[in-house]
Amino acid sequence: MRLLHTSDWHLGRAFHRVTMLGAQAGFVGHLVDTVREHAVDAVVVSGDVYDRAVPPLAAVELFDDALHRLADLGVPTVMISGNHDSARRLGVGAGLIDRAGIHLRTDPAGCGTPVVLADAHGDVAFYGLPYLEPALVKTEFGVEKAGHEAVLAAAMDRVRADLATRARGTRSVVLAHAFVTGGEPSDSERDITVGGVAAVPCGVFDGVDYVALGHLHGCQTLTERVRYSGSPLPYSFSEHRHRKSMWLVDLDAEGSVTAERIDCPVPRALARLRGTLADLLADPELTPHEEAWVEATLTDPVRPDEPMARLAERFPHTLSLLFDPERAPDEPGVSYARRLADRSDQQIAEDFVAHVRGAGPDGHERGVLREAFEAVRADDTVREVAR
Numbered sequence: 001m002r003l004l005h006t007s008d009w010h011l012g013r014a015f016h017r018v019t020m021l022g023a024q025a026g027f028v029g030h031l032v033d034t035v036r037e038h039a040v041d042a043v044v045v046s047g048d049v050y051d052r053a054v055p056p057l058a059a060v061e062l063f064d065d066a067l068h069r070l071a072d073l074g075v076p077t078v079m080i081s082g083n084h085d086s087a088r089r090l091g092v093g094a095g096l097i098d099r100a101g102i103h104l105r106t107d108p109a110g111c112g113t114p115v116v117l118a119d120a121h122g123d124v125a126f127y128g129l130p131y132l133e134p135a136l137v138k139t140e141f142g143v144e145k146a147g148h149e150a151v152l153a154a155a156m157d158r159v160r161a162d163l164a165t166r167a168r169g170t171r172s173v174v175l176a177h178a179f180v181t182g183g184e185p186s187d188s189e190r191d192i193t194v195g196g197v198a199a200v201p202c203g204v205f206d207g208v209d210y211v212a213l214g215h216l217h218g219c220q221t222l223t224e225r226v227r228y229s230g231s232p233l234p235y236s237f238s239e240h241r242h243r244k245s246m247w248l249v250d251l252d253a254e255g256s257v258t259a260e261r262i263d264c265p266v267p268r269a270l271a272r273l274r275g276t277l278a279d280l281l282a283d284p285e286l287t288p289h290e291e292a293w294v295e296a297t298l299t300d301p302v303r304p305d306e307p308m309a310r311l312a313e314r315f316p317h318t319l320s321l322l323f324d325p326e327r328a329p330d331e332p333g334v335s336y337a338r339r340l341a342d343r344s345d346q347q348i349a350e351d352f353v354a355h356v357r358g359a360g361p362d363g364h365e366r367g368v369l370r371e372a373f374e375a376v377r378a379d380d381t382v383r384e385v386a387r
Contacts (some may be wrong), residue, residue: 001119003173004040004262005247006031007214008231010084012059013051015293016319020233021058023267027232028066030265031246035075038248038262042117042124043075046214046229047082047131047177049090071100078115081106081130082177082214105175106130108137112158114172121253124171127159127208131177131215149200152178160207171255172208180204183216183228188236202226209255212247219245225257232264237295237320240270268293268317274324277304281314295320345373 011024035043050059070077079102081087091106098104103115105128114125132155134146141154156174163172179185181199202222205211211226217239219230229247234240245261252258271289273280274297280286294315298307303323311318343351349369354360361369 001041001117001121001124001171001251002039003210003212003247003249003251004031004035004038004043005046005212005227005229005249006043006232007046007177007212007229008048008082008217009045010048010051010231010233010235011062012055013235015233015235018293018319020235020267021062023233023265024059025062025065026265026267028062028069031066031232032069032073034246034248034262035070035073040075040248041119042126043070043077044126044173044175044212045077045079046175046212047080048084048214048231049079049082050085052084053086053089067097067100067102071102074101076101076103076115076117078103078105078126078128078175080104080128080175080177080214083131083133085131087130103128108132108140108155111155112162114159114162122169122171123167124173124251125163125166126173126175127162129155129159129174129176129178148178148198149204152176152200152204156204156207163207169253171251173210173212173251174205174208175212175214176205177214179215180213180222180226180228182222183213183220184218186217186236186242187238188217188231188234209251210249210257212249218242219247219261221259224259227259233267234270237270237272237293240272240295271295271315273297273315274299276300277307277310281310286314290315292317294318295322297322297324299324299326301325346370349373 009024013020034040049063081090087106091104094104094106108130111127111129114127117124117126132151134148134151137151138146141151143150143154159174163170178200179198181201205226209225213226213228216228217231217235218228220228227247230242230244232244232246234242234244244264244266246264248260248262250258269292271292272295273286273289277298277300280296294317296311296318308318308321346369350361350366
């Protein structure tokens, strides 16, 4: 069976205030063409179809168009909700849409109930594990302490239990939206550390033939059977080195996996430039970036006049302008933001305690701070889901 694995469409998202709807529509067209040209048997979409719980109307219309075009191909599609989606909104009408071959899996209670498709070699069971927010699903899965590894392990226990009841030789595919150990994140994924450590070990997914992951925006191979497709489009400058693609996966009669990357259309290249304003404007080696979306970091000791306007004369698609003056770290002029760069909320809070009283927090106090941050993040997540 030939699968096309994609995820993290983020329909409705902009790139530094530049609308991506046209590029997203172009991707949907590319997806449909790929399904047709490569004789794909099933499409899997591993979450974050939308960029937010209440997407703009134009994004909903694009998703509706994608569903109709996929259904018209007669090729089954299995989708799960991600942490950006509203599971309830995305899952509206799932029972009816099933009849058109579009299988939306957004209810955690259904993790152990697969979509079963067949090819010449027998059945393939597709198990959809939507994003599992630990604080919201721990009761459903009967885990004592909310944590990503605990709830995913419990969901996979249901998968393996169902798979054990099926005919010998039934192959299996799991769709999941999670941060799996070994994956390389970027700046554009929303933090999912609520409830403890975000990353879950790859071994959680043992016992299935292929795991189609979503959440991280870079295409990655964790093992031959566990892969991220990544997002089809860039959503932050941290993705400037990404090769945006989908996985074309072949499952043979024994469940062995071979995979090939299918490149996605690139609306515009990304470039991260760094240097003094004079150097950026004069350096001939930067000519290839003149039509790219640019993030420029200026290192001038003194902020130059009208830097954005001057940059735009050479790089008209400059979208982000940062300042990082080249000074010694202990120099008085170093910005507060620079001193806090690359430090977590927990580290900043611990440093504040040390600054105020002359000694850092002890183990118990660090635990209190950690629980406080997790409670705030959990409250924000619950409010987002409730929307």
